[in-house]
Amino acid sequence: MRKQKGFTLVEMLVVIAIIAILAGAVLLAINPVATMRKSRDTTRLSDLDSLRSAINIALTEGEINLVDMAAPETSANNIQAVDGTTGYVRFTIPGEGTPQAKTGLGRYIPALPLDPTNAGTLVYSFQSTADNYEINAVLEYVDNEVKMTTDGGDNDAVYEVGTALNIIN
Numbered sequence: 001m002r003k004q005k006g007f008t009l010v011e012m013l014v015v016i017a018i019i020a021i022l023a024g025a026v027l028l029a030i031n032p033v034a035t036m037r038k039s040r041d042t043t044r045l046s047d048l049d050s051l052r053s054a055i056n057i058a059l060t061e062g063e064i065n066l067v068d069m070a071a072p073e074t075s076a077n078n079i080q081a082v083d084g085t086t087g088y089v090r091f092t093i094p095g096e097g098t099p100q101a102k103t104g105l106g107r108y109i110p111a112l113p114l115d116p117t118n119a120g121t122l123v124y125s126f127q128s129t130a131d132n133y134e135i136n137a138v139l140e141y142v143d144n145e146v147k148m149t150t151d152g153g154d155n156d157a158v159y160e161v162g163t164a165l166n167i168i169n
């Protein structure tokens with residue numbers, strides 16, 4: 001019997017094949033694409049919640065007045081300023097320019113959040129009337145589709161929050 005040193009080519013190939021199959025199984029189990037989508041959606045849900053809370057408190061405390069917007073503004077312009085005029089969340093500050101002026105949305109949120117992708121349809125949208133507002137985001141993780149269809153809004157393809165969900169349609 002021939003005495004072997006190390007592994008034969010066939011043994012090496014078998015080991016490599018097993019490793020490849022295991023790696024594929026692990027990758028399938030982790031599913032990096034779905035994990036990334038889920039992670040971005042978590043950011044979106046958190047961002048919209050923070051933004052909605054900030055706007056609601058600012059409205060309650062009379063720090064901002066909503067304006068009647070003709071069309072939605074989106075985060076695609078990358079302007080995060082909470083000045084009411086350059087960012088995608090539009091408003092006026094009561095008494096602006098006077099010593100008694102309110103300070104606006106900046107008291108409640110330091111900057112407007114941007115969608116983690118912020119391109120194409122994956123942007124945050126905002127539109128208001130003089131009395132109500134709506135914010136939209138698109139969720140990409142398949143398990144979150146139900147959130148977009150059960151949010152009470154008028155568009156099943158977006159996640160809608162705000163005080164009137166029929167402003168953006």
Ligand SMILES: [Ca+2]
Pocket residue numbers: 147148149150151152153154155156157158159160
């Ligand atoms: Ca919806």
Ligand SMILES: [Ca+2]
Pocket residue numbers: 134153154155160165166167168169
């Ligand atoms: Ca809507």
